Amino acid sequence: MRLRFLASFLRHPIATGAIAPSSGHLAREMVGWIDWDKVATCAELGPGTGSFTGSILGTMNNGTDFFAVEKNAAFAAAMSDRFPEVDTYCRSAVDIPELCDKRGVREIDCILCGLPWASFPAGLQRLLLDAIISRLRENGYFCTFAYLQGTILPGGVRFQRLLHESFSSVTRGRTVWRNLPPAFVYQCRP
Numbered sequence: 001m002r003l004r005f006l007a008s009f010l011r012h013p014i015a016t017g018a019i020a021p022s023s024g025h026l027a028r029e030m031v032g033w034i035d036w037d038k039v040a041t042c043a044e045l046g047p048g049t050g051s052f053t054g055s056i057l058g059t060m061n062n063g064t065d066f067f068a069v070e071k072n073a074a075f076a077a078a079m080s081d082r083f084p085e086v087d088t089y090c091r092s093a094v095d096i097p098e099l100c101d102k103r104g105v106r107e108i109d110c111i112l113c114g115l116p117w118a119s120f121p122a123g124l125q126r127l128l129l130d131a132i133i134s135r136l137r138e139n140g141y142f143c144t145f146a147y148l149q150g151t152i153l154p155g156g157v158r159f160q161r162l163l164h165e166s167f168s169s170v171t172r173g174r175t176v177w178r179n180l181p182p183a184f185v186y187q188c189r190p
Contacts, residue, residue: 021048022114023179026145027055030112033173033187034141036060039109044068045093045132046115049078053086056112065105069093096131107137117159118150125159129166133190142167142188147181163188 030052036059047053047068060066067087070076076090089099093115100108111132117125136142150156163170163186173185 020180022051022145022183023176024051024055025178026176026183026185027052029173029176029185030143030145031055031059033185034059034110034143036064038139039064039141041065041105041108042067042110042112043096043108045096045111045113046070047079047088048072048075048114050082052112052114053079053083057083057086065103067099067103069096069099093128094131097134100135105135108135108140109137110141111136111143113142113144115144117144118146118153118156120155120159122155122158125155125162129162133166136190138190140190142190143185144188145183145185147183148175149181160186 039060040063042056042060042064043066044053044056045068047070053068056066067089068079068083069089069091070079071090071092073090076088079086079088087103089095091099093113096108096111100106113132115128120128132142146156146159151160167188167190169187169189171187173187175182175184
């Protein structure tokens, strides 16, 4: 998995955004703040090779409608092989409204996201957030993470500002030092 991830990063650094999969420590931070008893529908955007997926599956309640959206075809195939019980769509996260319609889902209770926000241009950041917000339930959960060094990049600064403009509550979790590179979680509520 690590070699596949590194190879993808070397070929497409902006789209992949990281040199290694996220750690289990970061995965626990992603899922630990969510009240899973209030989650009937969950989507994971940009799961990569599934670093967070196992934690989501291990934490969510039985019967939760869970699906993943991964644009990278090699990662989407790896997700399908590793987690055949998860419907994984090889599409852009921008397509989340269309995918929800296809599944008969009006609103999503929880969206966990592994996209490399700091590497995206302003227009794509806004387009993605608009698509996410259009389907996130009013009292739902949106969770994503950022690498420490990304917070000083123009894209990281812009993304943090967009989060505060788009959500009524944005909390920055503690730094996960046991991740390569160190990262923290943005916990957002509409």
